[in-house]
Amino acid sequence: MPANAVDRKAMEARARVYAASKGAPFSPMRQRVLTLLGTSDKPLTAYEIAGGISDKRKVHGIEVYRALEFLQEAGCIHRLASRSSYFACDHLHGEGEAVVFMVCQECGAVHEMGSELVTRGLKGAAKTMGFKAAHSIVEVEGECAKCATAHPI
Structure with missing residues (x-):
């Protein structure tokens, strides 16, 4: 099972509800982009998606960028800023929750998790600086458990 195995039905349902709330169609292009990301075992760039x-x-x-923007707003996908790539997400995140993406440098898999500890640390740092964060995303690069097992030190 890929690191980002997702419930594609839940993602599509969320996208359709979001579209309806905005009075916008859930277009075939949005559907195709979501389906591709939901079945990919690694994040994809916009040009990989187009292809x-x-x-x-x-x-x-x-x-593709228009579809990606819509799907991000709907909470169905995330963007990895460090790689300008996108991957599917089938669950909602709490208000103000920091999201941590652990990106494997070996296979490209992304593991996603929320972290209360990271959230508290970032909120404390922002408060110290007088900064009001809109949302917090942390990207950590390294080696996933599968690759670490395949390449022991």
Whole structure:
């Protein structure tokens, strides 16, 4: 099972509810992007997504970016800033919760978790600086358990 194994039905349901709340369609493009990310075992760039969903006609990057923006707002995907790539997320995060992405440098898998300890630390640091954080995302690069087992020191 991939590190980012997700409940695709839950993601799609969340996207459809979000679309309805905005009075917007859950377009075939949004569906295709979500499906591709939901079945990928690693984060994908917008151009990898465009290539993966192109069929008889070439899908342009701007179409993919629009779908990605919508899906991020709906809470169905995350963006890894360090790699300009995207991956699926099938669960909601708490208000103000820091999200930690552990990215394997070996296989590219991403493990996601919320952390109350990280949340408290970041809130304390922000308060000290007089900074009001909108949301907190931490990316940690290293080696996942699977790869570490395959390459013992």
